[in-house]
Amino acid sequence: MAVVDHVTNGEIQNGGKFERQKNRFVTPFGEGEGELPVEKDRYRLLWAPVCPWANRSIIVRQLLGLEDVISVGTLDPIRPDVPWSDWAFTLDEGDVDPVLGIHLLSEAYKKADPDYHGRYTVPALVDLTTGAVVNNDYFNLTLYFETAWKKFHKEHAPVLYPEELREEIDQLNAYIFHDVNNGVYKAGFATSQEAYSNAVQLVFNAFDVLEERLSKQRFLLGDYITEADVRLYVTLARFDVAYYNGFRVNKKMLRDYPNLWGYARDLYAVDAFGNNTHFEAIKKHYHLCCLKTNPNNILPLGPDVEAWKEPAGRERLSKDPDNKFQYE
DSSP states (O other), X not given: OOOOOSSOGGGBOGGGOBOOOOOSOOOOBXXXXXXXXXXXXXXXXXXXXXXXXXXXXXXXXXXXXXTTTSEEEEOOSSOOSSSSOOOBOTTSGGGSOTTTOOSBHHHHHHHHOTTOOSOOOSSEEEETTTTEEEEOOTTTHHHHHHTTTGGGOOTTOBOSSOGGGHHHHHHHHHHHIIIIITHHHHHHTOOSHHHHHHHHHHHHHHHHHHHHHTTTSSBTTBSSOOHHHHHHHHXXXXXXXXXXXXXXXXXXXXXXXXXXXXXXXXXXXXXXXXTTOOHHHHHHIIIIIIOTXXXXXXXXXXXXXXXXXXXXXXXXXXXXXXXXXXXX
């Protein structure tokens, strides 16, 4: 198996710091001029269960009831043996996506821009009328699902981005992204001791802050799950099985934080979170094809993920213990 970097040369800055590439396809969804039209059966969401950015789009899609509106194509957790960073549909019959008829994710990117030279990333929304990627803006995609796609939400869908909390959610999302979601990658892809050490400290400083915050309330914004919880969860779900050992973010495990660990299990108990969390795929990706430090492709047996099924008991922190969501 060829080992292909998850980063491009342009993503490693002076001092060995990792700086993630910008998204290429960022046209928003909406009804305004130049925006992507919001239409049922128009788009296919391509994701890989290993990717945290893609994972949150799948979680929100299910929470809002968009399964019959936006179809899904699933990519193999093990990257294809090609000399660039790509994803492949090798989980499907004939190794091609049954709707798009393509083998590699890059094919949909090249249909959108034949001169595209960045990494081919998920999530990616493909317009079925052209077969081309039209949006790979992982930072805003779930926000579009929650707002621009509202007319297709299921009856009594949860409110994940309530208007009265949007400013606070946006601030919290930015903090979680820089210090936690992307923080683990800054550590894992750092090429100097200083850059690595600074990134690790960033992550655990944030964990300390969030641990204290969650000692007083069930979820990040209070009694109900919001967009911010989805964003934090996807990193927590990967932490002990991938980031702790694979990325050397190893001062503590998630399980060493009573509130964060209970909070993560509280979310995992919700179908949209638990059903879309694939621990074995996550381990395969990070340990068998993501890391250069595992030349013999040895897959770790632990940690025991059965512990995720243990009741969290965090309803005691809620004024509405029977509900995890605020509903429309």
